Every structure is written in C-alpha cells, then in structure tokens.
Amino acid sequence: MNVRTVGMTGVLLIVLAGEVFAQQVHRRQHQHGRKPEAVFTLKGKVENWENTAISKAVVVVPEIGKTAETDENGVFEIKGIPPGTYHFEVFAEGHMDYSSEIFSLRQDRLNVVVVMMKKISEEIVVTATRTPKLFAETPVRTKIISSEDMTRKTASNLADALHQTTGVRVENDCQNCNFTQVRINGLEGKYTQILIDSSPVVSAMTGVYGLEQIPSEMLERIEIVKGGGSVLYGGNAVAGVVNVLTKEPQSNRTAVRLHREAIRGEPFTNVGVRSGLVSRDLNTRAFLFASYQGREPVDVNGDGFSELGSISNTSFGLNFYQDFSALRAKLKMSFFRISEERRGGDLFDKPPHEANTAEWIKTDQVGLSSEWSQTLSANLHGLFSFSLVDAKRNSYYGSRQDLNAYGFTENPLWFLNGQFNYQRGKHVFSLGGQYKRDRIRDEATGYGRMIQNVYEETGIYLQDDCRFGRAFSLLLGVRLNTHTALQRAIFTPRLSFLINLTKDLSLRTSFSTGFRAPQVFDEDLHITQVGGEGMLITNAPDLREERSASLNGSLDFGKTLGGSLVQFSVEGFYNRLFDTFILHEVDRSERARIFERINGAGAEVFGASLDFGLVLGSRFSLSSGWTVQRSRLDEPEPDFGSREFFRVPDVYGHVVASYKSAKIATIDLSAEYTGSMKAPHYAGDIEADRLETTRAFWVLNGKIQKAFVFTGNSRATFFLGLENILDSYQPDLDSGQDRDSGYVYGPAKPRSLFAGFEFSF
Numbered sequence: 001m002n003v004r005t006v007g008m009t010g011v012l013l014i015v016l017a018g019e020v021f022a023q024q025v026h027r028r029q030h031q032h033g034r035k036p037e038a039v040f041t042l043k044g045k046v047e048n049w050e051n052t053a054i055s056k057a058v059v060v061v062p063e064i065g066k067t068a069e070t071d072e073n074g075v076f077e078i079k080g081i082p083p084g085t086y087h088f089e090v091f092a093e094g095h096m097d098y099s100s101e102i103f104s105l106r107q108d109r110l111n112v113v114v115v116m117m118k119k120i121s122e123e124i125v126v127t128a129t130r131t132p133k134l135f136a137e138t139p140v141r142t143k144i145i146s147s148e149d150m151t152r153k154t155a156s157n158l159a160d161a162l163h164q165t166t167g168v169r170v171e172n173d174c175q176n177c178n179f180t181q182v183r184i185n186g187l188e189g190k191y192t193q194i195l196i197d198s199s200p201v202v203s204a205m206t207g208v209y210g211l212e213q214i215p216s217e218m219l220e221r222i223e224i225v226k227g228g229g230s231v232l233y234g235g236n237a238v239a240g241v242v243n244v245l246t247k248e249p250q251s252n253r254t255a256v257r258l259h260r261e262a263i264r265g266e267p268f269t270n271v272g273v274r275s276g277l278v279s280r281d282l283n284t285r286a287f288l289f290a291s292y293q294g295r296e297p298v299d300v301n302g303d304g305f306s307e308l309g310s311i312s313n314t315s316f317g318l319n320f321y322q323d324f325s326a327l328r329a330k331l332k333m334s335f336f337r338i339s340e341e342r343r344g345g346d347l348f349d350k351p352p353h354e355a356n357t358a359e360w361i362k363t364d365q366v367g368l369s370s371e372w373s374q375t376l377s378a379n380l381h382g383l384f385s386f387s388l389v390d391a392k393r394n395s396y397y398g399s400r401q402d403l404n405a406y407g408f409t410e411n412p413l414w415f416l417n418g419q420f421n422y423q424r425g426k427h428v429f430s431l432g433g434q435y436k437r438d439r440i441r442d443e444a445t446g447y448g449r450m451i452q453n454v455y456e457e458t459g460i461y462l463q464d465d466c467r468f469g470r471a472f473s474l475l476l477g478v479r480l481n482t483h484t485a486l487q488r489a490i491f492t493p494r495l496s497f498l499i500n501l502t503k504d505l506s507l508r509t510s511f512s513t514g515f516r517a518p519q520v521f522d523e524d525l526h527i528t529q530v531g532g533e534g535m536l537i538t539n540a541p542d543l544r545e546e547r548s549a550s551l552n553g554s555l556d557f558g559k560t561l562g563g564s565l566v567q568f569s570v571e572g573f574y575n576r577l578f579d580t581f582i583l584h585e586v587d588r589s590e591r592a593r594i595f596e597r598i599n600g601a602g603a604e605v606f607g608a609s610l611d612f613g614l615v616l617g618s619r620f621s622l623s624s625g626w627t628v629q630r631s632r633l634d635e636p637e638p639d640f641g642s643r644e645f646f647r648v649p650d651v652y653g654h655v656v657a658s659y660k661s662a663k664i665a666t667i668d669l670s671a672e673y674t675g676s677m678k679a680p681h682y683a684g685d686i687e688a689d690r691l692e693t694t695r696a697f698w699v700l701n702g703k704i705q706k707a708f709v710f711t712g713n714s715r716a717t718f719f720l721g722l723e724n725i726l727d728s729y730q731p732d733l734d735s736g737q738d739r740d741s742g743y744v745y746g747p748a749k750p751r752s753l754f755a756g757f758e759f760s761f
Helices: 003-031 148-150 157-163 206-213 523-530
Strands: 041-047 057-063 067-068 075-081 084-086 087-089 104-106 109-116 143-145 168-172 180-185 191-198 220-227 240-246 251-264 266-276 283-296 310-324 331-344 359-376 380-399 408-424 427-444 449-468 472-483 490-500 505-516 536-539 546-561 564-578 579-587 592-599 601-615 620-633 650-662 668-672 680-683 689-691 697-709 716-723 752-760
Touching: 041 057, 067 075, 084 331, 148 157, 157 168, 157 206, 180 191, 180 206, 180 240, 180 546, 206 310, 206 331, 266 601, 266 752, 472 505, 505 523
Parallel strands: 041 109, 191 240, 536 592
Antiparallel strands: 041 075, 057 067, 057 087, 084 104, 143 220, 168 180, 220 240, 251 266, 251 752, 266 283, 283 310, 310 331, 331 359, 359 380, 380 408, 408 427, 427 449, 449 472, 472 490, 490 505, 505 546, 546 564, 564 601, 579 592, 601 620, 620 650, 650 668, 668 697, 680 689, 697 716, 716 752
C-alpha cells in the first residue's frame, strides 16, 4: 500500500468519525430541547501559481470531518460548521498538500483562496525526448522555468525570463543596440538552439534581438536541456536547447498587466493582455495575447550617447486548439507577429544618417505554425508539424553621418517535422524526419555587400526510450543529417540513462553530440560598419562543420517532508569542440574588408553546477544555483594571444528568497553574482587594443507584491520593486562616437525602480 493510499484512507476515516460526532451532538441537542447552535459556511477557490483553477481537489476540515471537492472552476463550499477554531487541508493530484493556518469562525461565511504548488516530479517535459514524459522519469536532465518563475522575475520578455537560471547567462553585447545572447555553460549564443514549441525557427538573424522581442505573454514555460541536442533538433544545438513553449488555456480567464520602470529617470513601459477561451466540452480552446514594450534611451555616463537604446515593440498572436475525440486526434494552429524598432547612439530626434553614431533596426516577424497529433492505435502515435517565420528588417549601422550604412535583410525560414512513436513492451521507439529551409538576403549597397543564399537541412532520426522497472531508464538516439553547405552527411549519436538510486535520489548521465553548419550571414558583418568600414565573409571551399561531444552527469535529490520540499542537484559537464570556425582576412576593397571562414583548432569547456531549493510550507522558499567552470581554446586567439574564452566568468550564480503571506504580502529578494572575466577592449576611446580583466559584480533586487481577490473569481495583484539596488554598473564604459560599443559587461542596466499591477477575471 503506497503513501497516497494510506493518506486517502486516513482522510475517509476522519470524515466518517466527524460525521458520527456531528450527528450525536445534533441528536443530544434535540433530546434536551435546546435550540441548535448557529452554523457557518467555508467557501473558497483552489488554484495554482498561474491562477489556473484546480478541479477535483479534496478539501477537509479535520476537526469535524467535513469534506468537499472543487468543481471545474476550482470552487468548493462546506456548510454546517459549528462555531469554533479550525484549520483545513487540501489535497490535489500533482500538487503539494496544503494546510491552512488555524482560524475561528465568527461570521456567517468565510471566503478563502488557496494557491497550491506543483510537485516537480509530476511536471511533464517534452524537450529532452520529443515526447511527453514525467520529469522524474526523463533520462536527460531538463531545467524548467515555469509561469510562476516568470511572474516572480517580473519578466517582460524571454531575456528577462532566462535570468537567474543555473548554468545560463544572458549578456548584453552592444552599447548601442543592446543585442543580447544566451550562454549555456559558457558557450556563445550561436551554439544554442532556440525553439518555439519544439521547432527550430529562430534563425541566425532573428536570434540577434529575439531574446528581448518574444514577450512573456506568449510563454507558458521554458525548458532547457544542456549539451548536444542535434539528434532531435539538427544544427546549432551544441551547447544546448532552449525550448519556448506557448500557452494552452485550461479555463476562461483574461489578464491585463501594466509594468512601468524608471531607469536613471528614463521610462520603460510594458503593457500585456492574455486571454483564454474554452468551450463547455473542453474540446475547443483558444489563447490570445498582445504586448507592448517601450523604452526611452538611457545615457548612463553622461557623454550624450546611449548605453540603453530606445525600443518600441508591439506583439500579438493566437493559439487555437481543437480535440477530435472520435479520431483521438488534436489540432493546434498558431500565429504571431512581432514588430520592433530600436535605436542606439545619439541625436535621436534626427534621422540615423544625421547622427554621430547610430544603430537603427526595424524588424517585422510573422510566424505561422500548425501541428496534428493523433493516436493511430493502442501502441502507435503520430505527430506532424509545419512552421514558418518570415522575418524582414531595415537597418542602419554607421557613424559620422555615413549615408552608405543603410541595409536591408530578409530571412524566411520553413520547418517541417514528422514523427511516429511506437510502444512495444518497455520500449518507446521514435522515428522522425525533418526538413528546414533557411533563405537569407542581406544588402548593404553602400558597401557593395549583397548576400543571397539558401540553406537546406534534412535529418532523419531514430530513438529508443526504454524503462526497466522503476529503477532504470535508457535513451538511445541517432541522427543522419545533410546540409547544402556541407559536402558530406553528418552522423550524431546520443546515449543517456537514469538510475533511481532511491525513491528520492536519481542519477542521470548523458553523452551527446552536436554540430553547427557554416553560413555567410553573421552579425559580425555589421560591427565594423559602425566604424565606417564594411565587412564581407566567404566560406572556404573545404570548410567542415563545427562538431561537439558533450558529457553531462547529475545527482538529483528531492523529498517532500510534511508541507515542505527539499531539492538538491549537483551536475558536472564537459563539452569538447572540434574544427571551430575562425575568420582570417584575405583581401581589402575600397569600402570593405574581406574575410574567409576556415576551420581552426578546437576548444573545451568543463565545470560543475550546484542547485538547491527549499520550500517551507506555503510561505517561505529559498533557491540558489552556482556554476564553476573553465573554458580553454586549443590554440591562442590571434588578437591578444589568449586561450581563455572572452566574456565568460569562471564563477557565477544566484540566490532567491521568497516570503508569501495572503494577509500581508509576497516579498522576493534575490542576489546575482558574476565573477571576473577577460574582455577585449579595442582602440577608439583608448589609444591601443588591450585585453581587460573585469571586476566581479553583485546585483541585489527586491520586490513586494500584494494580491486582492474579488467576487466573480477576479483578482488584482500590485507590485513594487527595485532592481540593482547597489547600482553595480560597469564603471569604465567608453565615451563618445569613437567608443568600442562591444566593450560592455556586467549587469544589463543600472539601478531601476519599477511598479505595476495585473488584473485577471
């Protein structure tokens, strides 16, 4: 007999004893001719941290043995409670048990709202195996960023949501346009494959500013898998995979959010709306979202040039779901559009070519996708999907009123996927095929640059996911890939296993491989253009793909103790790169430098991460994550003769503490640490190039939030906070139009005060 069975048996015994006791009291009162005492009602709603109702939760008042079950809206009601002092308990599948504080009933009706926390072992993940699977049963370690986490971080976009994630760093790489990249275990952003609903439709171009362009209203959760993921997702999945999963509504609910921020006195505004619509039979569902992000330029060092550029971003989209019960099938269709204009430099009231320095980018992305999943038989399931992201952008990268610096880029990307999952005994076999077509047209006519290329990538993969009892799981996968920029096929295997040493302790180990194919388009094309010099890149005729081999191992412990949860993870990682791409100058024209991309030597990244989490009841939680790593090139890089990776600290981590009280408020405190690192600093504002060793940074943040619950299931939440309380910002920023705009490191922004609210109904 398991623990849950014993627990539910105990609940039933309490209920029966309470009913017998109540009947005896009632009978004695009538026998003695006394008037029965007044009775009261306990009413409330049970929901999770995402404000989604939890149905079929059991609510028990142990002192008198009364019980109720929540309906589809999460609402319950317990009548006939005599005066006295009580507490109540709530039990729901997949959630931690809840126990209220002791209270006294002195009024006719008491209304409560119960917010329950999910058990992490019950989370369903899809990224690691490309099949829905319990987190606790997945051989590949998966990091989950939930809607609750994004709310705590007050995330406006994907970049904000990825902060404070162990082994993951989001960095700003430009003092003008502020483009960001995500580093997994120290490797540059180009080695990470970003997915939208498991489709690799974020290209080299859209990934440059994409982290800030994808709004939080679009996100349900984020799954991160470290190490080579090319077996399932093709090229660029070398450091790992970030899977952005969009929202699927479970109830009819609408939320409106306003977030205002003051960054050195300059405003940032984020307004978002999301709405879920669900039919009575639950077969038809729709989710709509819209978002606006606006920021005025921020000049931190007072030189007249921005450190944070201006942004105006408008996004909206729709997800539609239809279940076909007779066919045992499900259809999903999605649409989104993201339009953004950003600019950095100076003289913002003038056109870009009249400024001393300007980086101006106007982007328009339209995304379409559809997915059909169907259970074809008791053991066979099929999944077919199509995705298209059509991206266009107009740009200006120049200085000294350079009329030649305007450009235009067009980048439609198509992706097709088909997969069959067949279960036989202890094995789940997955056979799939994928096709990706990435077309790029990049023009900078003033510099004589015209790039028109089409890259096609085709892959076939086979995977065996087998589980032997409750103690051991094995995952084997292999992929054969072709790419039009490569002369030979690429073979990428993967092996992972999970051993449940005890009920609460698991060991995961993965060996995986990845690759990155060459391409001509690169954001480096625009860097030298700001200095009035164009750049052209060609691929060497015998260029080979970059390859990687990764080894990851983790020991994961998680245990529920009463109303508390303890989690602890230790992870070791090693990533070896082969035939890395490097650029060397081969020619120079009147307006541009010409580089050739060739294969260089390899590199290695290795280290360890530590994750710790503690939840004490429903009020207090503490989490922390730290990474210690080393990154080394096989051969010194040419500019400074260094073998270290640039802009990669050896130590970084975070600590987050939260206190939640329904009567008072929710208080969140966090600290982020970034250790020192090597950063290249090129001449312009300084006389000669030099390699800097940056100082370490601590960033402290605080937020307080208060929720108010109204009738009709509506709720309003107000929040107020301060980011970077100590104002730990880079002290040695370059100044003027000759500055090295790439010499930025440390926190993304200085001290900032923010406030806002969310109203849901």
